[in-house]
Amino acid sequence: MSTQPNVHDATVRPGPTRSPGVPRLADWADGSLAAHLERWGPLEHPSDLVAAVEQAGLRGRGGAGFPTAVKMAAVAATAGRRRRRPVVVANGSEGEPLSAKDRTLLRRNPHLVLDGMVAAAVALGADEAVVCLPEGDATTRAAVEAARAERSGKDPVALVLEAVPHRYVTGEESALVHWLNGGPAAPTLTPPRPAERGVGRRPTLVDNVETLANVALIARFGPAWWRRVGTAEDPGTTLVTVTGAVERPGVREVALGMSLGDLLEHAGAGPSAGVLVGGYFGTCLSPFHASGAHLTRQSLGAHGASIGCGAVAVLPADCCPLAEVARVAAWLAGQSAGQCGACVHGLPALAGALAAMTAGDPTGRAARSVERWTPMVKGRGACKLPDGTAHLIESGLAAFADHVAEHQRLGACPFPGAAPVLPVPTMAARP
Amino acid sequence: MSSLSVWYLMRGSGFVALLLLSVSVALGVVGVKRWSSSRWSRVVTAGLHRNVALLATTFLVIHIVTASLDSWVGLKWVGTVVPFVATYRPLWVGLGALAFDLLLAVMATSLLRRHVGRGAWRAVHWATWLLWPTALIHALGSGTDITKAWGLVLVGASVALVAGAAVWRVLPQRRPSAPIPTVSTGAPRTLVASTSRSES
Amino acid sequence: MTRYQLTLDPIACDGRGLCADLLPEMVRLDDWGFPMLVATDVPAELESRAKRAASACPMLALRLKATRTPVAVGARRR
Numbered sequence: 113m114s115t116q117p118n119v120h121d122a123t124v125r126p127g128p129t130r131s132p133g134v135p136r137l138a139d140w141a142d143g144s145l146a147a148h149l150e151r152w153g154p155l156e157h158p159s160d161l162v163a164a165v166e167q168a169g170l171r172g173r174g175g176a177g178f179p180t181a182v183k184m185a186a187v188a189a190t191a192g193r194r195r196r197r198p199v200v201v202a203n204g205s206e207g208e209p210l211s212a213k214d215r216t217l218l219r220r221n222p223h224l225v226l227d228g229m230v231a232a233a234v235a236l237g238a239d240e241a242v243v244c245l246p247e248g249d250a251t252t253r254a255a256v257e258a259a260r261a262e263r264s265g266k267d268p269v270a271l272v273l274e275a276v277p278h279r280y281v282t283g284e285e286s287a288l289v290h291w292l293n294g295g296p297a298a299p300t301l302t303p304p305r306p307a308e309r310g311v312g313r314r315p316t317l318v319d320n321v322e323t324l325a326n327v328a329l330i331a332r333f334g335p336a337w338w339r340r341v342g343t344a345e346d347p348g349t350t351l352v353t354v355t356g357a358v359e360r361p362g363v364r365e366v367a368l369g370m371s372l373g374d375l376l377e378h379a380g381a382g383p384s385a386g387v388l389v390g391g392y393f394g395t396c397l398s399p400f401h402a403s404g405a406h407l408t409r410q411s412l413g414a415h416g417a418s419i420g421c422g423a424v425a426v427l428p429a430d431c432c433p434l435a436e437v438a439r440v441a442a443w444l445a446g447q448s449a450g451q452c453g454a455c456v457h458g459l460p461a462l463a464g465a466l467a468a469m470t471a472g473d474p475t476g477r478a479a480r481s482v483e484r485w486t487p488m489v490k491g492r493g494a495c496k497l498p499d500g501t502a503h504l505i506e507s508g509l510a511a512f513a514d515h516v517a518e519h520q521r522l523g524a525c526p527f528p529g530a531a532p533v534l535p536v537p538t539m540a541a542r543p
Numbered sequence: 544m545s546s547l548s549v550w551y552l553m554r555g556s557g558f559v560a561l562l563l564l565s566v567s568v569a570l571g572v573v574g575v576k577r578w579s580s581s582r583w584s585r586v587v588t589a590g591l592h593r594n595v596a597l598l599a600t601t602f603l604v605i606h607i608v609t610a611s612l613d614s615w616v617g618l619k620w621v622g623t624v625v626p627f628v629a630t631y632r633p634l635w636v637g638l639g640a641l642a643f644d645l646l647l648a649v650m651a652t653s654l655l656r657r658h659v660g661r662g663a664w665r666a667v668h669w670a671t672w673l674l675w676p677t678a679l680i681h682a683l684g685s686g687t688d689i690t691k692a693w694g695l696v697l698v699g700a701s702v703a704l705v706a707g708a709a710v711w712r713v714l715p716q717r718r719p720s721a722p723i724p725t726v727s728t729g730a731p732r733t734l735v736a737s738t739s740r741s742e743s
Numbered sequence: 744m745t746r747y748q749l750t751l752d753p754i755a756c757d758g759r760g761l762c763a764d765l766l767p768e769m770v771r772l773d774d775w776g777f778p779m780l781v782a783t784d785v786p787a788e789l790e791s792r793a794k795r796a797a798s799a800c801p802m803l804a805l806r807l808k809a810t811r812t813p814v815a816v817g818a819r820r821r
Contacts, residue, residue, distance in 0.1 A: 301752050452753035453777035461775070488773050494754050574801065577759060577776065586764045589799060661755060661803050 125362040125379070133341040134349055137221060137325050138365035143255065145262040148223040155227045156332045161235035162188060165327060168335035169347045174203055174283065174320030175393060175421040177409070180327065183317060186307040188236050190315035198315040200233045200269075201306075202243040202324050203288060204252070207280040207447075208391040209535045210423035213351035214321050215252045216363045218245070221325065222259035226271060228324030231331040232317060233269040241269045242311070243321070244288055246278040247540065277540040280392070280447035284495045285318040287449070296542075298449035299495035320421075322351055343369035346408045350422050354379040356388075356533060357428035366407065368419075373403040376426065385427040386511050388534070390420025392440055393500035396433070396511040416507060425534060432527035434515050436534050437508035438466035443536035444501045450542060454492035458485055459501055466505065469516065474523035479516070482509070546614055553609035553616070554688055556602045558697045561682050563599035564646075565701035567592055568675055572708040576716075593653075600650060603643065610636075635684030638677050645674040675705055747785040747807045749793060751778060755804035762805045765796040770805075778805070 139151065158164050166181030191198045202225060206214040218225060229241040245253055253273065260271050274292060281287050282297040289310045291297040310316025319327075326348060330338050339347040346368040352375065355361045359380030366375060376387070387402035389395055395417035397405065405411050412418050427433050445459035462485050468478035486506055489498035509516055518526050570592035579585045610618040618636065622629040624644055627637030652659050652667040679702065688694035749769060758777040762770045768789060770778045785793045785807065797805045 301754055453756060453758045453775060454753065454773060454779075457775035457777070458773070485774070488779070492753060492773075492777070492779065574759065579760075584764045585759060585761050586799060589761055589801065656803065 125360055125364045134367050135365045136329060136341075136349055137217060137224065137322065137351060138363075143220055143222065143259070145223055145259070148221075152224070152227075152329075152332060155231060155328065157231060157234050158331055158334070161231060161327070161331055164330050164335050168326075168330045168338045170323065170326050170330065170338075172320055173322035173326070173350060173422070175208075175391065177418060177420075180319065180323055183307055183319070184232065184236065186305075187315045187317045190308050191237060194315070196314045197240075198236045198238045198317060199311040200229050200236065200238045200241040201285075201288060201292070201311065201316055201318045202229050202241070202321050203283060203285070203318055204243055204245050204256075204321040205276050205278070205283045205288065206246060207278060207283045207539070208393075208421050208423055209537050210353060210355055210388070210391045210425050211421045212353045213363045213422055215246075215249060217321055217325060217351065218243075218252050219255040222256050223263070224325040224328050225321045226256075226259060226263065226267075227328035227331075228319075228321075228326070229271065230267050230269050231327055232319070232324060236317060238317070239269060240272065240311075242272045242274050242292065244274050244276045244292075246282075247275040248278060279539045279542070280444065281449050281495055281497055287495065288318060289316055296449075298451055299493075301494050341367045343408060345410065350407070350419060352407075352419075352422040352424055354381075354424045354426070356426035357382055357384055358426050368407050370407050372405045372407060372412075372424075375407070375424070376402070379426075381426045383429040385429050385431060385433045385515070388423075388425040388427065389417050391423035392444060392504060393496070394418070394420045394423070394507075395503065396437065396508040398511045401511070416503075427533060430527065430530065431533050432470065432515070432525055432530045433508065433512040434466075434519060435470045435525065435527070435530065436532070437505060437512070438463065438470045439532060439536055440534050441466050441501055441505055444497065444504075447539065448497060449495070452493040452498075454489045455498045458489040458492070459498060461485055462489065462501065462505060469519060470525055472523040472525065473520055476520060479520070549609050549613045550615065553606055553613055556606040556609065557682065558688070558694065560599050560602040560606055561678055562697055562701050563595055563602060564675060564678060565704040567596040567599055568671060569704045569708040570595060571671070572712045576711060596650070600646065603646065607643065632685050635681055639681040639685065642674055642678040642681055645670050645677065649674065672709075745809050745811060747790060747793060748783050748810050749780055749785055749797075750783070750806050750808050751780055752804040752806070755802045757802050757804070759801050761799045761801070762796045765799055766792055769793065770796070 162181055162184045165184060166179075170180045171177045172180055172183070187198050190196075204214045204218050204225075206212075225243070229243065232238070233241045243256060245256065253275070256273060260273065276282050276288065276291055277297045279297060281299060282291065284299045285306050286302050287297050287299045289306045290300050292311045306316040306318050308315060310318070326338070342348045349365050349367050351363055351365050353363050354375065358376070359382075361379065364375075364378075372387070372389070384399050384402075386399060387397045389397055389402070389405075389412065395412075395415065397415055397417060401415050405415060405417070407419055409418060427436060441459070442463035445463045448455045448459060450456055462482060465478045465481040465485065469482065473479055482505065486502040490502050492498055515526075570588055574585065574588045574592055577585060579588070607618070607623050610616045611620060611623070616631045616636075618629055618631070622636065622640060624640055624647075626640040626644070627633050629636040629640075648667050649671055652664045656664050679698070682698060683689055689698065756777060758775070760772055760776055760778070762778050763772045766789065769780060769782050769785070771781055773779050793807055797807045
């Protein structure tokens with residue numbers, strides 16, 4: 113049985129009070145159906161939910177940030193063309209060790225997620241809606257089961273719970289679909305994407321649970337209301353998980369467009385060696401760049417970063433950030449589904465070279481290997497694991513360039529006794 | 544064609560087919576092991592593997608046709624593909640028919656690879672490791688020249704080739720992936736007073 | 744006019760390397776023996792060799808996909 117020995121747990125923090133109209137997703141009473149209906153009213157089914165989602169400008173909250181309406185429209189189009197009923201899958205697998213927002217949302221506000229699944233299913237003509245939870249997480253499962261029991265018979269669509277193996281790549285949509293189809297939780301070659309051919313070879317909408325919770329709000333109150341928070345280019349709120357060298361770690365709901373510096377201050381961040389934004393598929397930022405960035409695609413994009421799954425980790429000033437990157441890279445290499453040569457061989461090779469760099473690398477040989485291999489693994493897998501790992505490494509070497517130079521100069525790690533910070537949990541065995 | 548030459552042709556072509564089949568199996572392992580040199584590329588291995596197998600099939604067809612024509616063996620056509628129905632040494636000849644059936648399956652799936660798909664092709668191709676021993680036992684049981692020097696040499700060479708290939712096949716791959724290094728040890732530190740873990 | 748695109752299935756690929764031997768202009772091997780496509784659009788002069796490379800792949804991982812280049816609107820067929 114796997115657990116997530118994260119530094120934080122599903123601690124929910126109140127968001128910054130400056131943002132009007134927030135909280136939304138984090139606005140829950142006791143999680144019961146009655147309280148939920150009292151707060152939000154009954155679920156509405158607009159005549160064209162996809163158009164509403166498009167006007168709202170909702171983007172996926174699972175990490176890729178893909179426009180949700182485009183995905184929904186693709187599923188609807190395929191369903192119409194092939195005359196098959198689609199399937200809605202809510203992705204709550206949360207294999208990212210730095211993220212706790214999905215299980216928090218499912219535990220505290222399951223009805224909003226289930227509402228979103230139902231709304232999407234009705235809009236797309238789906239007859240089945242599946243919510244995927246990680247195996248071994250009994251608390252989240254209990255909360256979702258209880259919520260489902262409360263609304264039993266009241267929804268037009270059957271709601272199904274599925275436990276999925278707890279590994280990093282399980283959350284990739286083709287891997288999730290592969291598992292639901294009875295295979296291993298390993299990514300498959302795309303095209304065809306799940307929107308085209310997914311569960312039971314039917315067009316399948318795979319969306320993060322937070323995305324679907326937002327769909328539920330858009331269905332009720334419309335895109336104009338939903339866009340009142342956030343910015344014009346990045347509307348809405350997002351759940352962020354802040355961990356690391358902060359006094360108040362945990363999950364918060366914030367408005368997009370918020371300054372990253374303000375978020376870190378709100379979480380009580382101290383002096384740091386750098387900030388990792390977007391989880392292990394994210395980007396390392398130097399403290400300087402982090403303080404000046406905003407939670408928008410443009411601002412983070414200028415640093416080659418994106419909000420991803422909203423996981424923000426602050427590296428303390430007295431850790432070795434290079435060692436942290438090396439350790440995470442090694443862990444990611446171990447998370448490989450073992451299907452593609454460049455990933456199976458390239459990622460461990462990169463991890464080994466990074467470890468050598470951390471140990472000193474006076475000749476620069478390890479650094480040259482890393483430089484050679486990072487572009488070599490990109491785009492060579494069936495999923496984005498090699499790309500994500502390569503990006504993490506590149507951003508780390510850039511953000512922590514001073515540390516890298518110091519390692520080379522000394523021929524050893526200047527912080528040999530530093531305790532590890534970023535979690536590298538033992539995950540489920542490769543299915 | 545005199546009956547004696549048919550008899551000789553039948554036996555000779557059988558041994559040659561077995562030897563060629565053994566060469567093809569060995570080349571298959573060379574390919575899987577990705578062996579190559581500056582003068583012998585993997586493409587050569589793959590091409591030879593295929594062409595030697597086709598040549599073995601040709602000699603096998605000669606072997607079967609002559610067996611049918613031969614008055615002593617008198618193999619009926621049905622006995623070439625249905626095992627154990629022949630009148631002459633039914634067990635041993637039957638194994639030959641079984642081997643032929645397996646070879647037909649391997650050939651058909653290989654030639655129609657694009658249409659049968661990767662999974663089916665692989666599953667049937669593994670049957671070559673069943674096909675070869677069946678052919679060998681057929682040769683040992685029904686071959687009347689086994690005790691002669693040339694028979695022993697041909698069979699011995701075939702066995703040596705496939706045995707060597709099989710050993711090489713099961714040896715671990717030369718290219719190990721780098722072991723995942725541990726950079727630092729010690730329990731991850733909690734920077735704040737740990738709040739209660741609500742997950743199981 | 745039919746043009747071809749080279750595609751590689753990284754899951755099926757087993758690093759046998761025949762493609763790199765047959766089509767070195769478009770396929771190179773990485774440091775671990777697995778193919779990298781340096782280009783995907785197959786020029787006309789390499790078409791027959793690309794087809795041969797695709798059929799030589801033991802795992803059927805390398806494939807050629809036909810793409811039609813669109814005829815410009817109003818262009819006259821000769």
